[in-house]
Amino acid sequence: MKRFSGLLAAASVAAGLALAAAPVMAQERVPDAPAAPAVKQSTPAAIAAAKEILAMKNVSAMYAGAVPGIIEKTKTGLLQQYLNYQKDLEEVSVIVAKKMAGRENEIGEGMAKIYAAEFTEQELKDLVVFYKSPLGQKLLTAEPRAITDSLTYIQRWAQQFGVIVNAEFKAEMKKRGKDI
Incomplete structure (x- = not known):
């Protein structure tokens, strides 16, 4: 059962992959380890409840392909720089x-x-209880579909609105004696 928006997942992973590939283009410069965001200390029980919520929401689907994706993107970047090493880079990518x-x-x-x-x-414990409730289960099931349908609606609306805006541009330009 798909519980998390595929589009959101793809966008998040794509953004992560784009940022992660940046060091490849830095030509042999070893990047400094990224600074971890400042996160306040929490109790082990709070972290456990958060993990349970994330598992119920199947958030791991969002980043499941991150490691292979970053490896592939890195290999592709290196192949562009070192085309003569294609065979070696293919073999090394398996090792990495x-x-x-x-x-x-x-x-x-x-x-x-x-x-x-x-x-x-x-609050986290209350959220766990909520997500285990009938309404919470419905939310876990229905929300991804609602998000996907909403995004589809927005895309259709934008296309239709774009036609209207285009017509307005043409009308205003025609008033200036310029047919576009």
Whole structure:
């Protein structure tokens, strides 16, 4: 059962991949480790509740392909710079993928800490209870569909509105004696 908006997931992963590939283009410069965002300390129980909420929302689907995606993007960037090493880079990408397998779990850990910093332990526990309720279960099931349908509606609206705006531009330009 798909519980999280695929579009949101794709957008988030794409943004992460775009940022992660930046060091590849920096030509052999070893980037400094990114500074972790300042997250207030939370209790283990708050973090556990946050993890439970994230699991119920199937948020891991959002970043499941992050590690292979970043490896592939890095390999592609290196191939553009070192075309003669294609065979080696293909082989090395398999080695790097094995070494880095599972690192996407760091994302889930970080997200849980962020949630635990944003909500009190009791609020998180209340959210767990809510998501386990019939209404909470319905929200988990229906929300991704509602978000997807809303995004589709926005796209259609924007296309139709764009036609209207285009017609207005043409009308205003025609008033100036310029047919476009």
